[in-house]
Amino acid sequence: MRSRALALPMAAVLALSACTGALSDTGSLLGRDTLRIGVKADQPGLGLRGPSGEFTGFDVDVALDIAERLGVEPADVEFVEVTSAEREEALREGRVDMVVATYSITPARKTEVTFAGPYYVAHQDILVRADERSIDDVRDLAGRRLCQGEGSNSATRVIGERGVAARLIEAPTYSECVTMLEEGEVDAVSTDDLILAGFLLRSRDAFRIVNAPFTDEKYGVGVAEGDLSGCEAVNRAITDMYQDGTAEALLRMWFGDTGLDLVTSVPQFEGCS
Structure with missing residues (x-):
């Protein structure tokens, strides 16, 4: 190295x-x-x-x-x-x-x-608020407000490929999605686990990763x-x-x-x- x-x-x-x-x-x-x-x-x-x-x-x-x-x-x-x-x-x-x-x-x-x-x-996973206990799998996003960064494919993986009827909300960036999650404006953010992990490290007490990956x-x-x-x-x-x-x-x-x-x-x- x-x-x-x-x-x-x-x-x-x-x-x-x-x-x-x-x-x-x-x-x-x-x-x-x-x-x-x-x-x-x-x-x-x-x-x-x-x-x-x-x-x-x-x-x-x-x-x-x-x-x-x-x-x-x-x-x-x-x-x-x-x-x-x-x-x-x-x-x-x-x-x-x-x-x-x-x-x-x-x-x-x-x-x-x-x-x-x-x-x-x-691998795509899901970030939720730390006190959220009703979302443990991609199927649990049905009917929930799901935030996606503009230009991303993450919602397609959930709604289009898996047929989960989440309510899509777009923000310019994933950092804005995470802010909306923290403020209760959306219920979940789903994207790559490395992206979610970075936000989790910044605010460990505010969020948790569901740890149910479903894509490569x-x-x-x-x-x-x-x-x-x-x-x-x-x-x-x-x-x-x-x-x-x-x-x-x-x-x-x-x-x-x-x-x-x-x-x-x-x-x-x-x-x-």
Whole structure:
């Protein structure tokens, strides 16, 4: 494992608040001296922007590790905040070179983005208030107010795929969903367990995770559509990250106290296509 990895959460890497511009002439993220990487800014434990503009979290550390394995030093990485709804657009417009932002690989998204990875396989679960005892399974969401972050697929997993008649409420981000949950405006938030675990760590007394996972969510690294060489290089970086122990160390550092069953072996890749 690289000695740098465990120091990554202390790194202060400033965001580009208004970065625009196209990709390089090659159309690939390979051979660059700098990289612009899209990350979340409001997800504790994954991608969170601090008061002075620095980003921290598992996704941030994964992004920095991949960049270094591609030959780009942490000081030459600039992070750009992206929401779930704007990840494809940010890549398409060249505002970012890649996206590492709890970006689940789906057939629909693969028509717009080339995905490397996954770098982790999460599982959709349910977050409720700590005193809520009537929701213990996805079926218990029938008739309940379920919050989803805009641009997410989580409600589709519940309502469309499992036929559970939850009452969908959308918010711009999952952090706003969690605020609505705490204030009693919704009954549950359902999304990937790593996302929920981050919010749980921030407010242990306010919430609980139902711990009844019901999907596999393959977190991919989004690169520009058609950048196969860049995708393949990122896959090699992810493999090395797992084989040298960096991935396990980062997972345990960020989520070791959550009780989640963390998977520390190399995920099965989707293939660059």
